[in-house]
Amino acid sequence: MEAANSHLNGPGGEVLTAGPLEVRLDQRTVLADGRGLVLTVREFHLLAVLASRPERVVSREEIYDLVWGGKMPVHDRSVDVYVSKLRHKLEASIPHWSYIQTHIGFGYCFSPRSLAA
Amino acid sequence: MEAANSHLNGPGGEVLTAGPLEVRLDQRTVLADGRGLVLTVREFHLLAVLASRPERVVSREEIYDLVWGGKMPVHDRSVDVYVSKLRHKLEASIPHWSYIQTHIGFGYCFSPRSLAA
DNA sequence: TCCTGCTGTAAAAGAGTTGTGAACGACGCT
DNA sequence: AGCGTCGTTCACAACTCTTTTACAGCAGGA
Numbered sequence: 144m145e146a147a148n149s150h151l152n153g154p155g156g157e158v159l160t161a162g163p164l165e166v167r168l169d170q171r172t173v174l175a176d177g178r179g180l181v182l183t184v185r186e187f188h189l190l191a192v193l194a195s196r197p198e199r200v201v202s203r204e205e206i207y208d209l210v211w212g213g214k215m216p217v218h219d220r221s222v223d224v225y226v227s228k229l230r231h232k233l234e235a236s237i238p239h240w241s242y243i244q245t246h247i248g249f250g251y252c253f254s255p256r257s258l259a260a
Numbered sequence: 261m262e263a264a265n266s267h268l269n270g271p272g273g274e275v276l277t278a279g280p281l282e283v284r285l286d287q288r289t290v291l292a293d294g295r296g297l298v299l300t301v302r303e304f305h306l307l308a309v310l311a312s313r314p315e316r317v318v319s320r321e322e323i324y325d326l327v328w329g330g331k332m333p334v335h336d337r338s339v340d341v342y343v344s345k346l347r348h349k350l351e352a353s354i355p356h357w358s359y360i361q362t363h364i365g366f367g368y369c370f371s372p373r374s375l376a377a
Numbered sequence: 378t379c380c381t382g383c384t385g386t387a388a389a390a391g392a393g394t395t396g397t398g399a400a401c402g403a404c405g406c407t
Numbered sequence: 408a409g410c411g412t413c414g415t416t417c418a419c420a421a422c423t424c425t426t427t428t429a430c431a432g433c434a435g436g437a
Contacts, residue, residue: 183412183413183414184413184414185413185414198287198289199287199289200287200288200289202288219415219416220395220396220415220416220417221414221415221416223394223395223396223397224396224397224414224415224416225414226395226396227395227396227397228397230396231397245394245395245396246288247300247301247393247394247395247422247423247424248300248301248393248394248423248424249288249301300423300424300425301424301425302424302425303424336426336427337384337385337426337427337428338425338426338427340383340384340385340386341385341386341425341426341427342425343385344384344385344386344387345386347385348386362384362385364383364384364433364434365382365383
C-alpha cells in the first residue's frame, strides 16, 4: 500500500494525493480537504519534491539540490526552516494528519498518516 | 541455503532480505515484518555492514573500521554497545528471531534464524 | 574455587541535531 | 516613501544520538 497516489491527469498534468491533501503539480496549487492552500514558491517546490517520493527518506543534501539547486552549504538550515513552515501550514489546514517525518542525522520523509484515534 | 538474500531492485537500489527483515540500502529504511523500523544513523550503518556479510564472522576491528572509520581504539566498547542496541530493536520488532551471533574473543556474525519451535 | 578476561547493558556525560521565533534585506506594489 | 510578502540567516532551547563509564554475569584456566 503506497502512502501517496500519483497519476497523470491529462497531458502533463500530474496530481499527487495523500489523504486529504492534493498537490496539483501542473497548476501549482494545493488542495487541503478540498480547500485551496496558499504556499509560497519555495514551500510548494519543497512539498512537490517530498510528496513525489512517498515513504522514501530523502537526505537534506538531496532536498537542497532539488529545491534550491546546487550543493548545500555546510550548516545551512534552509531545508529545516522550510520543512517547519510547511508543516505548520499543513497542520493548520489539515489537523490530525502528519505528513513529514524527520530522520535525525539524515533528512526527511514524506509519510502521510492520520493521527485520528 | 544462504541466510540473507541480496538483490538489485532497479538501478542502484539494493535490498537485503533475511526472514521478516528487509534492509533497503538505497532508501535508508528498514522493514520489520512489513512495518518500518526506526534506526539511528549508526545503528543503520552497523546493520547494513553486518547484513551485507551474512554468515561471515566479522571482527570488531573490521566492524569498527567499516562503520566508525579508522582504527579501533583499545578497550573501545562502541561496537558492543551498538550491537546490543540493534539486537534490542530487532527483537522488539521481530520476536522469535535471532540475527546477530557473538563470537567470543573475536567479533560478531549476521546469521538470521527463526527461534520458533 | 579463585582469578582473569570478555561480553551485555544501563546510565552518565558529552556532542551534535532539530524546531522555531525573530531580525533583516530584497523586491514589488500603491 | 511606506507597506506587505518572501527568502535567508541567526540564536537559542529542547531534544536525540554517541561515547564513555561502570558493573554484573559468564566462561575458561590454574
